[in-house]
Amino acid sequence: MPNRTPTALWAQQFRRSSASKTSLQDQIRQMLVAAILDGQLPPDAALPSSRELADQLGVARNTVVLAYQMLVDEGYLISRERSGHFVNPQMLEGRPGFAASPAADSGDAPSRPIWRQRIAHPPSAQRNIVKPANWQHYEFPFIYGQFDQSLFPANDWRECCMKALSIMEIRNWAPDLIERDDESLIQQIRTRVLPRRGVFAAAEEIVITNGCQQALYLIADLLCDEDTTVGFENPGYPDARNIFENRNARLLPLPVDSNGIAPDALGESLARCDYVYVTPSHQCPTTATMPVERRRALLDCARQHDFVIVEDDYESENTFSGTPHPALKSLDTADRVIYVGSLSKTFAPGLRLGYVVGPRELVRELRALRRLMVRHPVAYIQRAFATFLALGHHDALLRRLAHAYSERSQALMAALDAHLPEARYVRVTGGASCWVEGPLWLDAARLAVDAQAVGVLIEPGSVFFTNDDDARRYFRMGFSAIPLEKIEPGVRALAQCVRAQQPGG
Template identity: 60%
Template structure:
C-alpha cells in the first residue's frame, strides 16, 4: 500500500520496517539506508513523500540521531532523497522514473484458458531425480551428522578476509574486473598448477586447467561435451548420486559397477564403457581408498579398451596416516584421465571453486562451452583464492582439518561401538564421513525421519545406489565435518535411543 505524499509514516511502521528489512549483518546506518531504499523502490514511499525528521526516526528506532543524519546524507548524495531548507527530507521526484508502472489486471474470465502449461513444455524434470536431501534447518539441529557442509568453527575468517581485502587493491581490481570471456584468473591457475596439483602428484600446463563453479559444474561441463544418448558410462555402485543424475540426463546407458573394500572392482564389464567415473581417493560413499595396484590395473584396462576415466578427487590429502596415495591422474601415461578437483568443499562449499585438469585440446572446448553457460566463474573469488593459496592459508587449513577430522572420526568410531554395537562401519582412514550398515531389518529412511524428532540428522544410504531394492536401504552415511566433537557421543546415543524405540 502506497503512502500519500503528504502523509507521514507512523513510528510503529518505521520500527516494523526496520526489523523486517534491515540486514543484521550491516551497521545501524547501513540498515537504515537499506530500509529507506527498500521503501522507496518498492513504492511504499512515493516520489515527493516526506521522511521523518532525523530526531523522530532516531527516537522511533532507538538509535543515535547522528546515525540517522549520516544515513540521510548518504541517500541525498545517491539521489534517493532531497533536502529542502527548513522543510526536511523528501523522496526525490524522479527516483523511480525508470520503473515501469504495474498495470491493473483486467477481469478476464478466459484468462485460465490461456495460461501456459509448463508441465507439458518441460522436457526434463531434474527435481524428480533421486537426490541427497538434507533438512533446510540442519544447521539449527543439535546433532548434524551431515557431510561436507559449512562449519563456522573451522572457517578461517581472518585469513579469508585478508585475501578478500587484498584482492580489492587497485592493481588486483584491474586484473579481475574486466570480462575474462573464456579465460581464468592467471594467478589462480598458477597456484593450482604449482601448489595444489603437485601435492597429488599431478603436473599440468597452464592450458590444461579450467576453473569451474565447483566440482558439480565440472561434471556437468564434461557430460555436456562428451556424452550422448548411447554413450556407455560406468558408475560406481554405490556411488555419487549427482554425478549419476548428471550423466543419466545425457545417456540412457549408465552401467552400475561393483565396489568392494578396495574401491571400484576391475571386472570385464569395464571394457564396454566409453567413460568410467571413479572416486579412488575416498570412494563415495564407502570412503575406501583404491590401492596402487588396482589403480594401475584400471589404467591398463582403460588403455586396452580405449576408455576415458573421469577421476573425482573430491577429498584430497585427507588421509590420517600421513601417507597420501597419488591421484590416479598422476599415474596416467596415456592422457586417459580427466581430473576433477575442488578447492572449496573442505571448508566453505558456498564459495563454489573447482577445476578440471585435462589435455589442452579438451580444455579449449570446455572453455568455449563454459562461455555459453556463464562466461567464467567470479574473477574476484578466483583472485582471492589465489591469494589464499599463495599465502599458505590453504595448506595450513587442510592440515588443521585433517587433525580435527581424525579426532572426530575416533570419537564417532568409539560412540558407535559403545551405543550401536549392532551396526557395522567401514574403518575410517580419512575424509569426513563414515559408511555404516544397520541390521538387515532396519529401514534407514524411517530411522532418519524419526531421528530428526530428537535433533539428529543422518543421511540414509539408499540414494547412493543405482537402483533401489532389497538390501540397499540398510546403509547410512554419517558425516562429522559440521558437528562439534563434544556432541558426537551424545548424538549417537540419541540415535541409538531412536533405533531401540523403533526396533526394540
Template identity: 55%
Template sequence: MSNILFQLDRSSSVGLQSQIRETLVTAILAGHLLENERLPSSRELARSLGVSRNTVMLAYQSLIDDEFLIASERSGYFVNGRTAAGYAASDGEAAPAADGRAGWKGPLTVRPAAMRNISKPANWRQYPYPFIYGQIDPSLFPISEWRECSRQALGKQWLDVWADDLRDLDDPMLVEQIRKRILPRRGILADDTEILVTLGAQNALFLLATLLMSRDTPVGMEEPGYPDARNIIRIHSDRMVPIPVDNEGIQIGPEVKACDVVFVTPSHQFPTTATLSRTRRTALLEAAETHDFVIIEDDYEFETNYVTEPTPALKSIDTRGRVVYVGSLSKTLFPGLRLGFLVGSKELIREARALRRLMVRHPPSNNQRTVALFLALGHHDALIRKLHRVYRRRWEELGRALDRHLPNAGAVPSFGGTSYWVAGPEELDADLLREDALSHGIVIESGSVNFARQPAPKNCFRLGFSSIAHDRIEPGIAILARLIEGQLGTKPSQRGSAEALPPQVAARQV
C-alpha cells in the same frame, strides 16, 4: 509516510542505519512511498524509532546520494519520482495459468527437480548433533587470514584482475598455485593449458558430461555412487550403466568395458569409502586403453588423508591420457566458495573453456585471486595441518562410539576423510531412522539415495564429523543406537554378525 510503520531489529547483525535504508528503499520500489511524497524529518523519525538523529540523517544522506530521495531546503525529504519510475510496479499477484491454477507449464525437456538427491535441513547448525557431511566447522577456519587475503585481492593493486571481464580466462596466479601446490600432492604434473578453474566439482562434471556424452553414450557409474554425478549423467545420457563396488572399489567387469565414459571416485569411493586398489587401478587403465573409453576421476577429498601416506591420484599413473581429473576446494576451505578445477588434455580443456564461457564465462575473479593469495601465503597448508589434527581426533572418537554402541556395524581400515558409512541389519529402515533422529536433534544422511537400483537398500546411512564438536559425538551415537534399538525391537549389540550386510557394504570410515 503516515501509512508506513516499521520497527528496527536491535538483535540483528545488520546495523540500524542499514535497516532504515533497506526499509525505505523497499517501500519506494514497491510503490508504498509515492513520487514526491514527503518523509518525516530526521528528528521525527529518530524519535519514533528510538534511535539517534544522526543515525537517521546518515541513512537519509545515503539515499540522497543514490538518488532515492531529494532534499529540499526548509521543506524536508521527498521521494525521487524519477528513480521510483525506473522500476516496474507489481500488484503482488501472480498471473493465473490457462487452466486456472497458478504456475507455469512449459515445454520442459528435463525435470531435475524430480530427481532423487541428498537432502539436508537448511537449519542443520541448530541441531545439537549434526552428523552432516560436506560442511565445515567455522571455529576451525582462519577467518582473519582469509579476510586479509580478501582485502589484498580487492585492493587497487589488482583492480584489473577482478574488475575486468576475463571472458574465458582464469586468474593466472590461481592456476599457478593449483599447478605448483595442489596437483603435485596428488602426483599430477600439468601445465597451465591443461587446467581449468570451475565453479566447484559440480560445474566440472556438467562440463564433461556435455562434452563427452550424448543420449546414446553408455556411461559407467559406481553403484552405490554420488547422486549428483548420477543425475548429471542421466540428464545427458539414456544409457547409464551401474557398476558394482566392493572392498577394492569399482569392479572391472564386462559392464566397465562396454562403456564410453566411466565415472569413479578412486581415493575415497562415494559413499562406501573403499579405496581403489593398485591392482584395480592398473586394470581400469588397461581396460580404458583396450576398449577406448574415458575415465572421469572425482578426487573430492584429496586433502583429508591423515591416517596413511597419500594414495596417488589415478591421473598420476595414467600415461595414455585416458583420465580427466576433477578436484574441489570445498572440503578444506568452505563449500560456499564454489571453486574447483579440471585437469585434462589441452584439447579437452580448450573445449571445456569455450563451453564454460557460454555457461558462466568464468568463476568470480575476486574469489579466484583471494584463493590464490591464501594458497601462496601458506594459509591453506596451515589449515590442512590443523584439520588433520582435529579430524583425526573426531574420526577416532566416532570409531570408538560406534564400537561401543553399534558394534555389529563393523569397521574396516580407513584412509581418513570426514565421515563414516554405516550399514545396519537388513531390516533397518534408515529413511525412517533419519526422520526419527531429526526429532531427537540428530542429523544423519540415509544411504538409499546413493543407489541407482530400485528398490534401493534402506539399511545404510552416513555420519559426517567435519562440523560436529568432539564432545557431541559419543552422546549423539548413544541416542542414535537407542533409536535403532527402538525400531528393530532389540539392542544392536545383541544381533548376530550374520544379520549384517556383506563386507562390501559394511560400515566404513570415509
C-alpha cells in the same frame, strides 16, 4: 505537497536486534530500501524528518541523517531544501504494480504456459541428497559437506580478500576475463596443489569451475548423449549420476567393494563403456580407497577397451596420514583420465571453486562451453584464493583439518562401537564421513526422520544406489560440522532411535 508517512509505520518495520552484526545505520538503510522497493512507499512520498524518525526508533539523530544521506547518494531518496526527503520516483519506474497491466484491463484471464508439459525431464524429479537448510540449528548435525565455523581461518581469509581489493589487484580481476582464468590461481594449482597428487600439468591443461559440480556438468554436456554409456559406481555420488542422466547417457552400475570397483571382475562391463566415473581416493559414499594395483588395472582396461576415465578427486586432501594418495591421473600416460578437483570443499563449500585437468584440446572446448554458461567463475574469488594458497594458509588449514577430523572420526567410531554394536561401518582413514550399514531390519529413511525429531541429522543411504530397494539399511554420518564433544551423545541418541525400530523391541 506529498503527505508524510506516519512514524508509527517505522516503529513496526524496524526490528532492532542486539545480536545483529549490522550497524544501526545499515539496518535503517535496509528498512527504508525494502519499504521503497516493496511498494510500501509510493513515488515521491515524504519521509519523516530525521529527528522524528530517530525519536521513533530510539536511535541517535545523526544515525538517521547518515542513513538518509547514503540513500540520497544511491538515488533512492531526493533531498529538497526546507522540505525534507522524498522517495525518488525514478527508482520505481518499470517495477510491477506501478503501471497498469494490459491483460488486467482487458477483463480476460491471461493464458499461461503449462510448464509441466514444456519441461521434458524436470531435474527436480531426480533423487537428490536432502539436507535441512537450518542444519546449524540442530544439536547433532552428522551431515556431510558443511563447514565448521570454529575451524574456518577467518583472519587468514580476510587478509587475502583485503589484498585482492588493493588498487593494483582490482585491475587484474575487475575486467571481464571472457574465457580466461586468473593466471595466479592457475599457477598455484600447477605448482602447489597438483604436485601433492603426483599430477603435473601445463596452464593450458587446467580450467577453473564453480566447484566440482559444474566441472562434471561441463564434461557431461560436452561428451555425452543418448548413445553414450557411462560406467558408474554403485553406490555412487547422486549428483554426478543425475548430471549424466540429464545428458541422456546410459548408466551402467559398477558394484563397489572395500577397495572400490574391481576392474578384473568387471572387464566385460567396462568393455561396454565410453566413460567410467570413479572416486578412487575416497569412494563416495563408502570412503573406500582404491589400491594402486586396481588403479593400474583400470588404466589398462581403459587402453584395452578405449574408454576414458573421469576421476573425481573431491576429497583427496582430507587424509589423516598427511600424505595424499597418488591420483589416478598421476599414473596415466595416455591421456585416458579427466581429473576433477576441488579447492573449496575442505575450506568453505560456499566458495564454489573447482577445476578440471585434461588434454589441451578438451580443456579448450570446456572453456568455450563454460563461456556460454557463466563466462568464468568470479575473478575476485579466484585472485583471493590464489593469495590464500601462495601465503601457505591452505596448507596450514589442511594440517589443522586433518588433526580435527582424525579426532572426530576416532570419537565417532568409538561411539558406534559402544552404542550401536549391531551396526557395521567402513573404518575411517580420511575424509569427513563414515558409511554405516545397519541391521537387516533397519529402515534408514525412517531412522533419519525419527532422529531429526530429537536433534540428530544423518543421511539415508538409499539415494546413493541405482536401485534404492537394495540399500534401505545404509546411512552416512558426516563429522565435518559437528563439534567433537557432541559426537558421543549424538550417537547415543541415534542408537535409541535404532532400538525403537528393532522387532520385538
